[in-house]
Amino acid sequence: MPLGYLFGGGVGTEPHGIELYEASPLVRELYEEISGWTGLTAEQILRGELPEGRERRQSAGTIRETALAIAVHDLLAEAGLRPDVAGGLSLGAMTASCLAGALDRRSLFTMLARTADAPDPRPDAPEEAMALAFVQAAEAQSPPPWQGLPDVHLAGDFGPMVDGSRRILMLAGHRSAIERLAADCEPGAVVPLPGRTIAVHSPLRRPFRDFIAPHIARMPFTAPRIPLLSCLERGELKTADEVRHMFERNPTDPISLVDIYEGMRSHDVRLGLVMGPAIPEGMLAFPFPVVHVENTEHIQLAVSTAYDLGISFSGGDSGTWER
Secondary structure (H helix, E strand, O other): OOOEEEEEEOOOOOOOHHHHHHOHHHHHHHHHHHHHOOOOOOHHHHOOOOOOOOHHHHHHHHHHHHHHHHHHHHHHHHOOOOOOEEEEEOOHHHHHHOOOOOOOHHHHHHHHHHHOOOOOOOOOOOOOEEEEEEEHHHOOOOOOOOOOOOOEEEEEEEEEEOOOOOEEEEEEEHHHHHHHHHHHHOOOOEEEEEEEOOOOOOHHHHHHHHHHHHHHOOOOOHHHHHEEEOOOOOEOOOHHHHHHHHHHHHOOOOHHHHHHHHHHHOOOOOOEEEEEEOOOOOOOOOOOEEEEEOOOHHHHHHHOOOHOOOOOOEEEOOHHHOO
């Protein structure tokens, strides 16, 4: 019975992974490896203050989030669980690629550390922002209120909420434009996200995409060993070149959680494990049961749920096959 792993795309601005690190020698070994690849100490990754500078802060946050997701994966592998299909949003798409065998861990974390050197915007550049838009189901086919606004872009589709009343979309753009949009809409329809100062998955991220492109061109991608779903369009990434192209496009192109979970449904996934806290629990509708995993208790719940559903277990080990 197929098991799907879904990796979120948030950036770890809050301390993450402390409980798993303190409880597991396997996780402590992983963080020491990541420290050697990135130059950040385990303490900095787990709970340290993020550095000054927009891109340096973003880089450290992505390392923190990815470390937690891989730690969860390794603990599940130690318990005998391995994914039959994987996919992720934004940063999670890159993590999923690594754990699907399309890229080694050292290369992934080296790239995330390299992004700290991307230039920050000029001091006179317009401030950027992100927002969530809650679209009533009855209005889903109507033109959205941001259509035609040059400084607001659709950055993501998280799909319908559990009760089916609304669909959650993500917007990116200039802060002034997003705040005007929020003020012009009904209260709660467009909600700016606090602390989000980078307009990811929009054309505003083109300078960063151009900066990191030469590094991505040198990365040693291979064909995934298990089905790897794209978050940029519906379908699988089957070759090394397709995975590389996803990495190249990821900064500027809109993402879709729906494309991932519909792809998993086409693979007859019966249980999805959501790695880390980046995808909110209990808010979104999935076409199969999901368990959100970020601490020891969640690991136990994932294992017991998989057992109850009759999902196959492999011999427990440290999950080193994809390193």
